[in-house]
Amino acid sequence: MRPVDAPIVTAAEMRAAEAACFAGGASQTALMEAAARAIAREAARFAMGRPITVLAGAGNNGGDAFGAARFLAEQGFDVVVAALGQAGGGAAAMRSRWSGATVALHEAPVRPLVVDGLFGIGLSRAITGAPAAAIERLRAGADFVLAIDIASGLDADSGEARGIVLRADATLALGAVKRGHFQGAGIGASGALLLDTLGLSVDSPVRMLARPRLAAPGAADHKYTRGLVGVVAGTMPGAARLAAGAAARGGAGYVVLAGEDAGVPFDAVVQRAAIDPERAAAVLVGPGLGRGDMACTLCEEWLSSDLTLVLDGDALSLIDADSLRLRTAPTVLTPHAGEFARLFGEPSGDRIAAALDAAQRSGAVVVLKGATTIVASSSGEARVHRPSSWLSTAGTGDVLAGLVAARLAVTKAPFRAACEAVWLHARAAALAGPALVADDLAMHIPIAIAECL
Numbered sequence: 001m002r003p004v005d006a007p008i009v010t011a012a013e014m015r016a017a018e019a020a021c022f023a024g025g026a027s028q029t030a031l032m033e034a035a036a037r038a039i040a041r042e043a044a045r046f047a048m049g050r051p052i053t054v055l056a057g058a059g060n061n062g063g064d065a066f067g068a069a070r071f072l073a074e075q076g077f078d079v080v081v082a083a084l085g086q087a088g089g090g091a092a093a094m095r096s097r098w099s100g101a102t103v104a105l106h107e108a109p110v111r112p113l114v115v116d117g118l119f120g121i122g123l124s125r126a127i128t129g130a131p132a133a134a135i136e137r138l139r140a141g142a143d144f145v146l147a148i149d150i151a152s153g154l155d156a157d158s159g160e161a162r163g164i165v166l167r168a169d170a171t172l173a174l175g176a177v178k179r180g181h182f183q184g185a186g187i188g189a190s191g192a193l194l195l196d197t198l199g200l201s202v203d204s205p206v207r208m209l210a211r212p213r214l215a216a217p218g219a220a221d222h223k224y225t226r227g228l229v230g231v232v233a234g235t236m237p238g239a240a241r242l243a244a245g246a247a248a249r250g251g252a253g254y255v256v257l258a259g260e261d262a263g264v265p266f267d268a269v270v271q272r273a274a275i276d277p278e279r280a281a282a283v284l285v286g287p288g289l290g291r292g293d294m295a296c297t298l299c300e301e302w303l304s305s306d307l308t309l310v311l312d313g314d315a316l317s318l319i320d321a322d323s324l325r326l327r328t329a330p331t332v333l334t335p336h337a338g339e340f341a342r343l344f345g346e347p348s349g350d351r352i353a354a355a356l357d358a359a360q361r362s363g364a365v366v367v368l369k370g371a372t373t374i375v376a377s378s379s380g381e382a383r384v385h386r387p388s389s390w391l392s393t394a395g396t397g398d399v400l401a402g403l404v405a406a407r408l409a410v411t412k413a414p415f416r417a418a419c420e421a422v423w424l425h426a427r428a429a430a431l432a433g434p435a436l437v438a439d440d441l442a443m444h445i446p447i448a449i450a451e452c453l
């Protein structure tokens with residue numbers, strides 16, 4: 001099945017869940033048989049009757065592969081196993097039950113479907129030499145590669161490539177999806193992500209972002225109860241206008257764009273010289289702010305206020321992470337990779353861990369934007385989302401920041417607001433379609449909201 005709202009685990013968390021399952025009386029062989037059956041089910045779908053080469057490594061990933069080969073052969077598929085090394089442990093039992101053709105990995109025949117059971121979460125070093133050459137040859141010749149648990153060559157936590165990676169067209173995650181499926185080289189090498197939980201109960205404070213449940217305003221609501229969002233304009237008023245427009249479409253009851261002749265995206269957004277702090281439910285500082293003296297002064301003023309803040313763009317270049325700890329009011333940061341690195345240092349691979357550390361250090365909710373967007377809270381919770389790559393165009397960050405401010409004004413809950421905004425932003429992009437520009441997004445936000453009511 002395609003995972004939705006699923007827990008995302010590290011290799012260590014996966015092993016702990018497996019150990020708990022074994023401690024509860026389940027056997028490793030039973031779990032590998034269940035995994036093998038699930039892999040064979042998916043491989044049969046993708047093979048469409050054509051010959052299959054199954055790659056089997058020396059670990060349990062390989063054990064799963066031998067089991068899948070057996071089930072596929074029993075269904076009448078033409079299957080050959082190409083093995084790397086001698087299967088040990090539980091994999092040996094699975095290997096011993098395979099009675100079909102087995103060749104050495106370097107002799108693996110190129111066939112339409114390749115099932116990758118070389119390495120799973122136990123990959124511990126770069127893949128080099130003969131295995132690397134075989135991976136290159138098989139990827140080049142195969143129509144479709146189905147990875148068992150994770151594409152061989154990917155680090156299960158960071159998603160970084162350890163040497164060569166056997167890029168998959170689909171990955172069947174076993175037990176739970178892994179952090180490596182969502183970051184680093186894992187983003188491009190995992191293909192369509194499928195999940196079979198094998199009946200394991202796995203939980204994690206890190207999860208895939210699910211569609212939020214939103215509520216329409218109540219009968220007693222008015223523009224102030226729904227929340228006034230203030231957007232601070234600066235030297236590039238267009239960015240602030242994009243943010244203000246998104247805030248207005250994103251559910252805020254009232255949006256004030258503060259700045260001399262900043263202009264407004266439409267009449268529902270009110271331009272004023274200043275934001276009334278008594279009235280503001282959330283204030284967004286940063287889009288198009290600039291980095292001069294005036295921008296620094298504005299930033300300091302709002303940071304020292306006790307107002308709920310969203311800090312984006314230029315504001316993230318004017319503050320330091322530790323000063324945020326002094327704030328007691330809810331704060332959401334929406335950095336892209338460069339702004340994040342400046343504030344918190346370059347992530348060391350596992351961006352999910354880095355975002356969680358940053359949230360812990362700053363006390364703020366951190367939205368680390370990228371091909372995978374991570375929403376992290378200081379409580380250790382995180383949500384992970386894969387928005388459209390068409391969002392990689394100027395101004396879309398301003399729109400997201402405005403959406404965060406709107407959802408904050410409505411929910412008064414920073415982690416929930418950031419999660420809702422990231423989902424709505426990605427959905428608006430999907431609705432806008434290819435080659436979108438930032439200005440296209442706002443008009444699709446209400447449709448995205450309607451899908452959440």
Ligand SMILES: NC(=O)C1=CN([C@@H]2O[C@H](COP(=O)(O)OP(=O)(O)OC[C@H]3O[C@@H](n4cnc5c(N)ncnc54)[C@H](O)[C@@H]3O)[C@@H](O)[C@H]2O)[C@H](O)CC1
Binds near residue numbers: 014032061174
């Ligand atoms: N999650 C579940 O419910 C289940 C997962 N299963 C499968 O088990 C693997 C993990 O198995 P493990 O034996 O720990 O590791 P691997 O199979 O990934 O292989 C490690 C194996 O390979 C050697 N090795 C590591 N790096 C290299 C390298 N670069 N070159 C050569 N050899 C390398 C290492 O020494 C080990 O021997 C998981 O992914 C699932 O597929 C269970 O089978 C079913 C339930």
Ligand SMILES: [K+]
Binds near residue numbers: 117120151
């Ligand atoms: K694999």
